[in-house]
Amino acid sequence: MKKISLRARHAALLLLIVSLVLYGTDYLVFGHAPEIAAGFLGNLAFLPVYVLFVTLMIERVFKERERLAIRQKLNMVIGVFFSEVGTDLLRIFADFLVHPGELAARLRVTTHWTERDFRETAAFLAGYDLRIDSRRGDLVDLKHYLTGKREFMLGLLENPNLLEHDEFTDLLWAVFHLLQELEARHALAGLPASDLDHLSGDIRRAYTHLLREWLVYMRHLQRDYPYLFSLAVRLNPMDPAGHAEVY
Numbered sequence: 001m002k003k004i005s006l007r008a009r010h011a012a013l014l015l016l017i018v019s020l021v022l023y024g025t026d027y028l029v030f031g032h033a034p035e036i037a038a039g040f041l042g043n044l045a046f047l048p049v050y051v052l053f054v055t056l057m058i059e060r061v062f063k064e065r066e067r068l069a070i071r072q073k074l075n076m077v078i079g080v081f082f083s084e085v086g087t088d089l090l091r092i093f094a095d096f097l098v099h100p101g102e103l104a105a106r107l108r109v110t111t112h113w114t115e116r117d118f119r120e121t122a123a124f125l126a127g128y129d130l131r132i133d134s135r136r137g138d139l140v141d142l143k144h145y146l147t148g149k150r151e152f153m154l155g156l157l158e159n160p161n162l163l164e165h166d167e168f169t170d171l172l173w174a175v176f177h178l179l180q181e182l183e184a185r186h187a188l189a190g191l192p193a194s195d196l197d198h199l200s201g202d203i204r205r206a207y208t209h210l211l212r213e214w215l216v217y218m219r220h221l222q223r224d225y226p227y228l229f230s231l232a233v234r235l236n237p238m239d240p241a242g243h244a245e246v247y
Contacts, residue, residue: 090237095137107238134199143182171209
């Protein structure tokens with residue numbers, strides 16, 4: 001800090017000397033001291049405006065750089081989530097779908113997708129009636145899977161960068177709520193129809209958030225990391241025939 005302050009003082013002194021030299025040269029060559037004084041006072045009067053303008057511009061640049069840095073860190077957190085939990089959870093949730101065909105067809109992302117494809121698919125998800133039946137899948141397997149990922153997801157919630165992304169935070173809370181609902185029941189077999197319908201609603205909530213965030217994540221990979229996007233397309237959890245091998 002002292003080194004920086006000393007450097008700033010040296011720079012200020014140098015600029016002051018340069019200014020005095022220039023004003024002195026102007027006076028020696030052209031004379032007209034009153035005009036020089038008037039010009040100096042005019043520039044001095046505008047100095048606060050210059051400082052204000054430069055300060056606002058610099059602050060805006062710094063804020064934009066900070067926002068981009070936070071967004072980049074957040075995208076890394078989301079990427080880790082899908083690598084460790086999200087992609088597998090998409091496959092597990094798909095077992096509870098009443099009509100899986102249409103959703104799988106619309107979410108079969110390819111490397112040729114454009115911005116328009118992503119926008120249209122996002123609009124489709126926003127209006128899609130996601131029908132879930134907790135009787136169709138394995139609730140015990142879902143419970144065991146989420147229990148095993150509890151500590152990992154708790155670690156994500158402690159990340160301060162999540163404060164910048166309400167949608168992803170809502171996704172984590174929806175998944176945690178589903179886990180709490182499953183763990184609160186002593187047994188998941190023989191549940192009444194009303195309770196199974198309640199669990200269907202909890203799965204639907206978490207699945208809806210998960211699908212939307214997955215689509216946003218895929219768009220991010222296509223834009224910023226094409227090589228990761230290529231692998232994510234080949235391992236698309238909505239494509240039962242997906243495989244990592246390139247043919």
